[in-house]
Amino acid sequence: MDEYLASNRRVWDxxxxxxxxxxxYDVDSFRDGERPVRIRDYExxxxxxxxxxxxxxxxxHFGLDTLSWARLGATVTGADFSQEGIAAARSLAEEVxxxxxxxxxxxxxxxxxLDRAEGFDIVYTSAGVLGWLPDIEGWAHVVxxxxxxxxxxxxxxxxxxxxAFENEGVEPGELRLQYPYWTHREPIxxxxxxxxxxxxxxxEGLIEHGWDHGLGEIVTALAQTGLRIDFxxxxxxxxWNLDFTVEGPDGRFRLPGxxxxxxxxxxSLKATKxxxx
Ligand SMILES: C[S@@+](CC[C@H](N)C(=O)[O-])C[C@H]1O[C@@H](n2cnc3c(N)ncnc32)[C@H](O)[C@@H]1O
Numbered sequence: 001m002d003e004y005l006a007s008n009r010r011v012w013d014x015x016x017x018x019x020x021x022x023x024x025y026d027v028d029s030f031r032d033g034e035r036p037v038r039i040r041d042y043e044x045x046x047x048x049x050x051x052x053x054x055x056x057x058x059x060x061h062f063g064l065d066t067l068s069w070a071r072l073g074a075t076v077t078g079a080d081f082s083q084e085g086i087a088a089a090r091s092l093a094e095e096v097x098x099x100x101x102x103x104x105x106x107x108x109x110x111x112x113x114l115d116r117a118e119g120f121d122i123v124y125t126s127a128g129v130l131g132w133l134p135d136i137e138g139w140a141h142v143v144x145x146x147x148x149x150x151x152x153x154x155x156x157x158x159x160x161x162x163x164a165f166e167n168e169g170v171e172p173g174e175l176r177l178q179y180p181y182w183t184h185r186e187p188i189x190x191x192x193x194x195x196x197x198x199x200x201x202x203x204e205g206l207i208e209h210g211w212d213h214g215l216g217e218i219v220t221a222l223a224q225t226g227l228r229i230d231f232x233x234x235x236x237x238x239x240w241n242l243d244f245t246v247e248g249p250d251g252r253f254r255l256p257g258x259x260x261x262x263x264x265x266x267x268s269l270k271a272t273k274x275x276x277x
């Protein structure tokens with residue numbers, strides 16, 4: 001397992017360097033305030049007002065979304081296992097003068113590394129996170145561990161149904177069943193060709209290892225920690241490009257023509273940690 005994680009970490013260190021200069025992330029517009037907040041509107045609505053709340057962002061990459069939550073009023077901590085990602089997040093926070101804490105650790109080690117006995121008001125994670133994690137129950141325990149009693153957890157993520165189809169090198173509407181829907185023990189290992197933010201970027205020699213998790217497995221893992229599931233919303237759009245979709249004027253990606261709306265492509269879930277009785 002350590003070798004899989006080490007290999008994935010090399011991928012994310014390389015992708016961070018690529019992403020910092022990419023049009024996809026357009027860090028300049030975040031830096032100069034032209035586009036100061038990157039959290040999607042529906043996420044802001046579903047999470048609610050974060051003013052004065054403490055927020056832990058799991059798998060925060062180089063902190064754009066974390067710092068966006070800070071601009072919306074939260075006191076933020078971001079965590080990620082990529083040293084390059086965390087170094088970039090810290091320097092971006094400094095450049096834009098936003099107070100933030102960034103912690104470099106593997107997700108499963110985070111409870112041992114980040115000492116936060118009182119927990120956070122909000123634990124947040126989004127956009128391409130679960131497929132890097134081998135153990136969905138272990139993930140759910142980390143989520144629950146960092147929540148305050150009465151606190152909330154929110155995830156906005158690609159839908160496991162959408163993740164089962166080949167998403168590169170296919171035509172819009174071409175649904176080619178390629179990956180397992182449910183959890184598998186051994187990872188699916190693929191050579192990396194560029195990144196989702198820049199398909200032409202040089203990434204020779206990098207291998208990514210991924211794991212799939214069905215929606216029922218994700219929800220059940222959270223419920224079994226004692227969290228109360230407040231909602232599970234399934235959306236007919238993806239927030240990132242899948243080659244079998246087409247981009248709409250709203251920047252979201254949908255199935256083309258009359259296929260639109262017939263399958264879920266992303267989901268969001270909110271859960272609450274009950275107050276101790
Ligand atoms: C797709 S990114 C999250 C994207 C982020 N929402 C954004 O758009 O910037 C997934 C993140 O998970 C992190 N990651 C992958 N495996 C991890 C692990 N085992 N522990 C901690 N972080 C991990 C990667 O370093 C990467 O930053």
